[in-house]
Amino acid sequence: MRRVVRSVAANHRHTRWFSTAAIPGPCIVQKRGADILHDPWFNKDTGFPLTERDRLGLRGLLPPRIVSFEQQYARFMESYRSLEKNTEGQPDHAVALAKWRILNRLHDRNETLYYRVLIDNIEDFAPIIYTPTVGLVCQNYSGLFRRPRGMYFSAKDKGEMMSMIYNWPAQSVDMIVITDGSRILGLGDLGVQGIGIPIGKLDVYVAAAGMNPQRVLPVMLDVGTSNQELLKNPLYLGLRQPRLEGEEYLAIVDEFMEAVRTRWPKAIVQFEDFQMKWAFETLERYRKKFCMFNDDIQGTAGVALAGILGALRAQGRPMTDLMRQKVVVVGAGSAGLGVLNMAVQAISRMAGANGVCPKHQFYLIDKDGLITKERKNLDPSAAPFARHPEETDGLKEGANIVEVVRKLKPDVLLGLSGRGGIFNEEVLKAMGESDSPRPAIFAMSNPTLNAECTPAEAFKYAGENIVFASGSPFQNVDLGNGKVGHVNQANNMYLFPGIGLGALLSGARLITDDMLQAAAECLASYMTDKEISEGVLYPSIGSIREITAEVGAAVVREAVAGGLAEGHRDVGLKELRCMSKEETVEYVKRSMWFPIYSPLVHSK
Known part of the structure; x- marks a missing residue:
């Protein structure tokens, strides 16, 4: 696993979370050679130093020149700006999908560089990975599909989910975003193509809340679709059957939730884009048994x-x-x-x-x-x-x-x-x-x-x-x-990352109305009186990590006050209780993951 490197340094646009002086600790991998290059979690493209190329069996598999992280970053941004220039005058939807594709290709190849680019340019890229372009991506997902991301549980998997959950390669998962594709944004039933929503939401979690991308899981619960156009589409990748209803539907969701609790009992589950009847039904069904919330509600x-x-x-x-x-x-x-x-x-x-x-x-x-x-x-x-x-x-x-x-x-x-x-x-x-x-x-x-x-x-x-x-x-x-x-x-982006992160770092057993209220009131109080008088109600997306730290800290404090906190990893309940407001914010900040290349060491 890549070690988190955290500190704050200013740049010309907004606060960045990194240290130029810190040296990350080594990361143990069980792969060698081309397997490393094909794994976006560990791939550094041309950034592997000679010592790593030798010990990982990469000599000859890469061009000889070693390109620094900063040079790779600059090269990608140059390509992106070139794309913007070359697509001027084209239809908006075509430009949006072209931008999504170039980001998605980077995501498929090199996660560390992808998330660094995303964090540093969140104002530009949030509309591409999230609202509004994510809706366009979902509408066209079967045609855009190149490689799987996340997990797919379908109605055909009934009785198998408890074993299927162990197919996911990560040993630990902190955050799960799940959809059944029944009400994607304002676009309606998009079936399995709705997977784009959990993927986009979790990218926001990484960029805004510093969730480690190796510990998040996007999930599609495919119970069929009532969208006749999709059922007739030869490219459609989901189940070709009408949506399950009633107890049959709930039995599938129940089985998934129990499977998650069995393997990752501390994971937080965010429900996303369920049609209204199931959004309210599942929220009431699970909120007192699982650490979960529904972002739409x-x-x-x-x-x-x-x-x-x-x-x-x-x-x-x-x-x-x-x-x-x-x-x-x-x-x-x-x-x-x-x-x-x-x-x-x-x-x-x-x-x-x-x-x-x-x-x-x-x-x-x-x-x-x-x-x-x-x-x-x-x-x-x-x-x-x-x-x-x-x-x-x-x-x-x-x-x-x-x-x-x-x-x-x-x-x-x-x-x-x-x-x-x-x-x-x-x-x-x-x-x-x-x-x-x-x-x-x-x-x-x-x-x-x-x-x-x-x-x-x-x-x-x-x-x-x-x-x-x-x-x-x-x-x-x-x-x-x-x-x-x-x-x-x-934008929900101002709140859901802080809610999820605060619940995680407090070790909350449940997510209560009081925790959600504390998050909303924190956001409402964030702007200065001068900004409010000018009609500015929400802060700049560019400062999203600062906002998320404040909101997350408010959720942690409320979880502690409400007797629902159990502590997280090496920070126990006793320590949480002793933290001042400022100390809680600092605790949240230093818990945020930041992308940086770690030395890789092969384990035989």
Whole structure:
């Protein structure tokens, strides 16, 4: 295993986590010759020194010139910039896939160099390995497939998963991201092609949280697909059968979770892009038995809550005023309901501190309009947020977005509908007439085409005084006269790496609502008052490791306070309890893996 080398040095863009003076310890390998060159965990390409070439049987298998890590890095970046230049003017999707391919080829060949490039250029590369390009990759994954990454468990493997889990070569796994491919971003059922999501998420874990890439595992749970186009596609790599449902489906997930617990009892499992009914079902089924969380429900909710709390600060109000915020959520799926549940929990948490009776002014809209108690066949998950007729200011069941916004004049309009352009000119102009001194508009659906509105439309129709956030990356808006309309990316990337890392380093038995609340509140407090006043709710992606360290430390402290921490490796519970806030942050920072070539020694 490559030793972690950690320290902080500034460069011209952001903080880097490495030491130029430290010499990594040796790594013992059982391979020689071409087997080393074909293993991306150990391959250094032309970077092997002569002594290693001799002891590993590499003489003659590589060109004679030895190229330093820094030279390899510069060469790759030159190739990438050349690609950018050569693809100017081509369709956006073609350019995005070309960028993904060049990064993926490096990932397949040399993981150390890949992750160093990723960490140092995370602002440029996050949209390629993660949202929004990952959606395009999933749509085309069967055609893009070249070599396997991660593990695939299918409905045909029932009864075999306990033995299959031992096929994974790593002896230890800290973090697992799993999907069943049933609701990939806003693209729907993509079946086995959804594996691109766990792969991308775990790349973010490595880059943002310093998870060791040799200790992470992307998993696809293939229970079939109901996407007829995929079933007819001759290139499709998954099971050609309709999706399992009911107890048959749950039996497959149960078997996988038990297999994971048997081999890696301390591993954290993140559920990703499950359709709503299974997202909520599996969360409730496993959260009290396993150290797991659902990013679509809880991660999205945390980032949205942090944005709402930031919007409160932008209005010059304390975060405890959350219960007085009028919030309209458009989209009653797992993400929308997750936001509302977490916001209500936050209010209860705040009320517990000051004795105020928790109330809220949250309103939920789905494809059929405003949800009230008069709704027939009301979904049980949405029922807690269905309003009584006397609470809607005269609005009727099924009122559309324009009617709701005009009548209620909300402080926050939050879109998680998956429907592009649903915040049209009428809706945005109505938000411009909000009672709030600084209305907040969150168009959070992914990928880019599914955003409820663009930032340019929001600032044009709702006014220059709004606070705006999107799920996918957009450019800031030039408002003229030297003014800038800041575009905040309400990206789960700000939270899930810290949640996973904090749970790991605390040795938490479970991931609780309080731990998630602590993560969201930490993110909401991260920005300075000056930044908030300018409409900046979230920090730069370039400082993601700093953010993750703070969020991770908040999760560690909450796990300790909640009696759920057991310690991690050589840091016991007693030490965790004695750490100050600053010491906890430092503990998280020094636990982060950083990519650097280690000397390789062959074990006979």
